Amino acid sequence: MSLQGKKILLGITGGIAAYKSAELSRLLIKAGAEVRCVMTKGAQAFITPMTFQALTGNPVHEHLLDPDAEAAMGHIELARWADLVLIAPATADVMAKLVSGTADDLLSTLCLATAAPVAIAPAMNQQMWANRATQANVATLLDRDISIWGPDSGDQACGDVGPGRMLEPQSLVQHVEQFFCDKILKGQHWVITAGPTVEAIDPVRYLANRSSGKMGYAVAEMAARAGAKVTLISGPVCLAAPFGVDRICVDSAQEMLDSVKNTVSAESVFVSCAAVADYKPKEVASEKMKKTGDDGMTMQLTQNPDILKWAAQESGAFCVGFAAETQNVSDYAQAKMERKGIPMICANDVSRCDIGFSCDDNELQVFYRDNKDVKQQAIGPASKPLVAEQLIQLIEKVRQL
Numbered sequence: 558m559s560l561q562g563k564k565i566l567l568g569i570t571g572g573i574a575a576y577k578s579a580e581l582s583r584l585l586i587k588a589g590a591e592v593r594c595v596m597t598k599g600a601q602a603f604i605t606p607m608t609f610q611a612l613t614g615n616p617v618h619e620h621l622l623d624p625d626a627e628a629a630m631g632h633i634e635l636a637r638w639a640d641l642v643l644i645a646p647a648t649a650d651v652m653a654k655l656v657s658g659t660a661d662d663l664l665s666t667l668c669l670a671t672a673a674p675v676a677i678a679p680a681m682n683q684q685m686w687a688n689r690a691t692q693a694n695v696a697t698l699l700d701r702d703i704s705i706w707g708p709d710s711g712d713q714a715c716g717d718v719g720p721g722r723m724l725e726p727q728s729l730v731q732h733v734e735q736f737f738c739d740k741i742l743k744g745q746h747w748v749i750t751a752g753p754t755v756e757a758i759d760p761v762r763y764l765a766n767r768s769s770g771k772m773g774y775a776v777a778e779m780a781a782r783a784g785a786k787v788t789l790i791s792g793p794v795c796l797a798a799p800f801g802v803d804r805i806c807v808d809s810a811q812e813m814l815d816s817v818k819n820t821v822s823a824e825s826v827f828v829s830c831a832a833v834a835d836y837k838p839k840e841v842a843s844e845k846m847k848k849t850g851d852d853g854m855t856m857q858l859t860q861n862p863d864i865l866k867w868a869a870q871e872s873g874a875f876c877v878g879f880a881a882e883t884q885n886v887s888d889y890a891q892a893k894m895e896r897k898g899i900p901m902i903c904a905n906d907v908s909r910c911d912i913g914f915s916c917d918d919n920e921l922q923v924f925y926r927d928n929k930d931v932k933q934q935a936i937g938p939a940s941k942p943l944v945a946e947q948l949i950q951l952i953e954k955v956r957q958l
Contacts, residue, residue, distance in 0.1 A: 559734045561589035566639035566673070568664045569609070571599020573714045574646035574680035574723035579604065581645055581726035582612045588730055593635065594618065595664045599648070621663040636671035641733065644668075646680030646723045649691050655703065656694045676704035676736065678729055683719030706732045731800040740784030741953055747785045748821045748874070749777045749828045750864065752792035754810045756837035758856070761845045766832035769915040770794030772879075773830035775945035777802045783949055785826075790816045792831060810834055810861035817864055823873030826952065829865040830879050837861050869898045875956055877901045883908040891924055891931065901925040901955055903936075903948065912938055919944045925955045 565585050569578045582592050594609040595618045606617035618635060644651060644664070651664065655675070660666040668675055677698070685691060686708060698705060707724040724732070751773020755763040770791060777789040778799035787802045790813055798804040805820070807813045810833050821827050836858040846854075869876045876899040880890040883906070890904030904922045907913040912920045920937035921944060934951060937944045 558589035560585065560730075560737065563590045563733075563737060564638055564640045565590045565592050565733065566635060566642045566667070566671075567592055567594045567609075568642060568644035568647075568651075568667075569594060569596045569600040569604070570644060570646055570648045570651045570664070571597055571602060572646045572648050572680045572723075573603060575600050575603040577723055577726055578645055579608050579612060581729055582609055584726050584730045585733065586613065588734065590733075591615075593638070595635070595667060597651070597662055597664055599650075618663055621661075621666055633670055636667050636673070639671055639673040641736065642668060642671055642673055642675045643678070643729070643733065644675070645678035645729060647677035649679075649681045649685050649688075649694075652677065652679065652691065652694045652698065656697045674702070674704065674736075676706055676732070678706050678723050679708045679721070680723035681708075681721050682715055683713060683717050683721040686721040687719075704732075704736065728800070735782045735801060738782040738784070742780055742949070743784035745785045745826060746788070746822070746824060747777075747780045747826045747828065748788045748790065748817065749773055749780070750790045750792075750813060750817065750831035750833075751777065752794040752796075753832045754792045754813055754834045754861075755808050756810065756834050756861070757808075757841045758838050759842035759844065759846045764834055764837065764858075766834050767914045768792070768794070768832035770796050771915070771917065771941050772919055772945070773828075774799055775941040776828055776830060776948065779942060779945040779949050788820045790820070790831070810837065810864065814862045814864045814867065817868060817872075821868060821872045821874050825872070825874040826877070826956070827868045827872065827874040828877045828879075828952075829868065831864075832881065833864055834861055863897075865899065866897050875900065875952075877903065877952060880904045881907045887922060887924075887933075890922065894924055894931075901952065917941060921948065923948065923951060925951075927955075927958055 569575050585592050592613045593615045609617050654665045660669050708720050709722040709724050710720040711722050712718055752770035753765045753768040755765040757763050774796050777787050781787045781801040789802050789804045791806055805816045839857040839859045865878050878899050880893050882889045886904050886906050890902050894902040902924050912918050918938050919941050923934045936947045
């Protein structure tokens with residue numbers, strides 16, 4: 558319920574993408590928002606008001622000069638009600654109206670009368686989007702602090718291919734969620750490692766640590782929602798890149814270190830959440846190795862580079878480590894914090910089946926330096942996104958000490 562209590566005024570204008578707005582309203586409500594809809598006459602040519610009334614549980618507003626509504630100044634009441642006005646789809650016509658200040662229907666009048674922020678999701682033919690008049694309107698709307706989410710690129714109903722498609726409903730919900738998040742990390746750059754690294758034995762086999770990547774991806778997603786520019790350096794996982802995050806995919810520890818060196822700086826926050834393999838084969842076979850009998854096989858290993866230690870000693874970034882332990886969790890985590898020379902470490906007990914590998918929940922014991930003292934704070938047990946959100950708040954607090 559990431560949008561619990563938020564009031565979204567959804568404006569629907571005349572375009573084929575109006576059918577997507579039904580799913581958008583459903584997803585907004587599922588996320589906890591209260592949704593009221595305003596439809597232009599053009600929108601009603603593509604989808605009926607009854608659809609949105611059934612989905613939102615609220616009457617759909619259609620007319621500026623509705624005697625019943627305007628007896629109580631209905632358009633002003635709606636304008637005051639909203640926490641956000643989202644126009645999706647937003648046609649080239651409605652964008653031009655917003656620029657000129659036209660108020661000839663209910664939706665355009667509401668946009669003039671509201672003090673709430675306004676966001677639009679453009680949807681139009683690719684040539685209409687590319688037209689100089691439309692692009693000039695885009696520049697003006699951005700200058701007036703109207704958020705423009707999209708458009709996407711791809712096949713269009715008219716047969717053209719190119720930019721102009723309305724963003725998918727799930728993507729628009731993510732934009733809304735990010736819009737309402739407190740931007741406590743605005744202007745910051747966070748570099749986060751996640752997932753395992755895999756070290757080749759031959760073209761078929763490898764060594765690796767167990768990791769689903771869920772915790773690191775949750776930290777990346779929540780840092781982006783909080784306003785940070787996020788670079789996620791990920792080993793092989795079965796997860797989609799979080800919304801608003803720049804992901805770099807790697808395999809080995811050396812590749813991960815190289816990517817960290819190319820992205821982290823003294824102004825960065827570096828969160829080392831990846832389960833980096835400690836060792837790799839000294840020699841990698843160029844062809845698949847075959848069994849030679851029943852005597853087993855001996856393999857010589859060499860140590861991988863220490864990514865967190867490099868970041869702590871060389872980058873100047875504020876470094877946060879993770880310690881996945883199965884015993885003596887607190888002692889081993891604090892010893893690792895001292896050994897790496899970092900100001901903060903997050904310990905979790907991966908021997909537990911409820912918060913261990915591949916689980917959706919986690920619990921952290923976070924140790925951090927406050928002047929010369931080491932303090933401790935527990936986070937969770939809770940879902941990994943909620944743990945990540947609380948961890949980010951704690952990191953920001955500790956950075957200010």
